[in-house]
Amino acid sequence: MMKKTNYTIIAGKYNNRYKGNYLVKIEEEIRNLIISNNYQNILEAGCGTGRWISSLEDMSKKIFGLDYSFDMIKIPKIDTSHLNLVNADAVHIPFKDNFFDLIFCVNAIHHFTDKEKFIAECKRTLTNNGMLAVFGVDPLIDKDWYVYDYFESVYANDLKRFTSLKLLKNLLEAENFGEVEIKTVEQVRHNRIGNDIFNDPFLEKYNCSQLADLSDEEYQKGIEKIKNQIVKDPETVFKTSVVFYLVSAKKIKEVKNANSN
Ligand SMILES: C[S@@+](CC[C@H](N)C(=O)[O-])C[C@H]1O[C@@H](n2cnc3c(N)ncnc32)[C@H](O)[C@@H]1O
Numbered sequence: 001m002m003k004k005t006n007y008t009i010i011a012g013k014y015n016n017r018y019k020g021n022y023l024v025k026i027e028e029e030i031r032n033l034i035i036s037n038n039y040q041n042i043l044e045a046g047c048g049t050g051r052w053i054s055s056l057e058d059m060s061k062k063i064f065g066l067d068y069s070f071d072m073i074k075i076p077k078i079d080t081s082h083l084n085l086v087n088a089d090a091v092h093i094p095f096k097d098n099f100f101d102l103i104f105c106v107n108a109i110h111h112f113t114d115k116e117k118f119i120a121e122c123k124r125t126l127t128n129n130g131m132l133a134v135f136g137v138d139p140l141i142d143k144d145w146y147v148y149d150y151f152e153s154v155y156a157n158d159l160k161r162f163t164s165l166k167l168l169k170n171l172l173e174a175e176n177f178g179e180v181e182i183k184t185v186e187q188v189r190h191n192r193i194g195n196d197i198f199n200d201p202f203l204e205k206y207n208c209s210q211l212a213d214l215s216d217e218e219y220q221k222g223i224e225k226i227k228n229q230i231v232k233d234p235e236t237v238f239k240t241s242v243v244f245y246l247v248s249a250k251k252i253k254e255v256k257n258a259n260s261n
Contacts, residue, residue: 005209007069016201025186039101045090046108050076091117104133110162128253140164144241151222177249186244197238
């Protein structure tokens with residue numbers, strides 16, 4: 001069974017991740033999708049603290065955010081109470097059929113317990129020709145992250161948790177989505193040397209789900225491993241290489257067979 005990440009503990013510190021890198025290319029890509037297709041009704045599923053929906057507010061579109069963690073969505077509410085936020089599970093999208101032109105999802109689909117159901121719900125709530133755009137990483141392709149080397153079981157867990165690009169493409173096609181496309185949107189690459197690794201916000205226990213999901217003992221064991229490595233070699237290079245992909249697909253109007261009853 002998939003371990004449920006506790007976003008109640010994470011929520012207060014979640015936005016720290018964007019202090020180091022604001023992932024502007026993902027934002028640009030979302031804006032481009034909206035502008036080039038003239039989308040009007042837009043939903044982010046798993047919107048968390050609202051990094052993306054807040055940045056779209058100047059676009060004069062109807063922007064909605066949905067998240068099942070009340071603690072995450074109450075963070076943007078503090079500053080921008082006019083955002084349309086819904087506290088719900090992405091596998092039951094509480095909107096009528098054929099409503100959204102675009103449903104997007106950033107670094108969240110791996111948390112959804114039933115991906116097939118989520119995709120089916122997107123199909124129901126999207127307009128014909130509406131788009132589902134899923135942004136995220138694929139650890140099956142990209143494994144060059146020091147966290148995978150120092151914290152036991154994290155890489156194996158990520159392989160279980162994340163939906164690979166290939167699987168996502170298959171799920172979309174199984175649900176009869178058309179124009180399925182995969183592209184690279186943003187690459188984050190940096191090296192930290194020796195003790196500088198402790199300035200990496202992602203090394204704090206509750207700044208990423210990989211470490212938040214570990215027990216305190218497992219987390220401490222990894223930290224000790226890093227410290228021992230620095231004692232052995234103070235110039236140790238800690239590598240981060242993360243690639244964010246976009247998998248997009250369109251809802252195709254289904255033609256009912258005249259002979260079917
Ligand atoms: C890593 S955060 C991403 C938040 C935001 N999209 C971002 O990129 O900053 C994942 C979010 O998915 C939400 N989430 C997980 N499972 C969910 C579900 N079944 N339905 C709705 N939201 C869910 C979590 O509460 C969390 O806010």
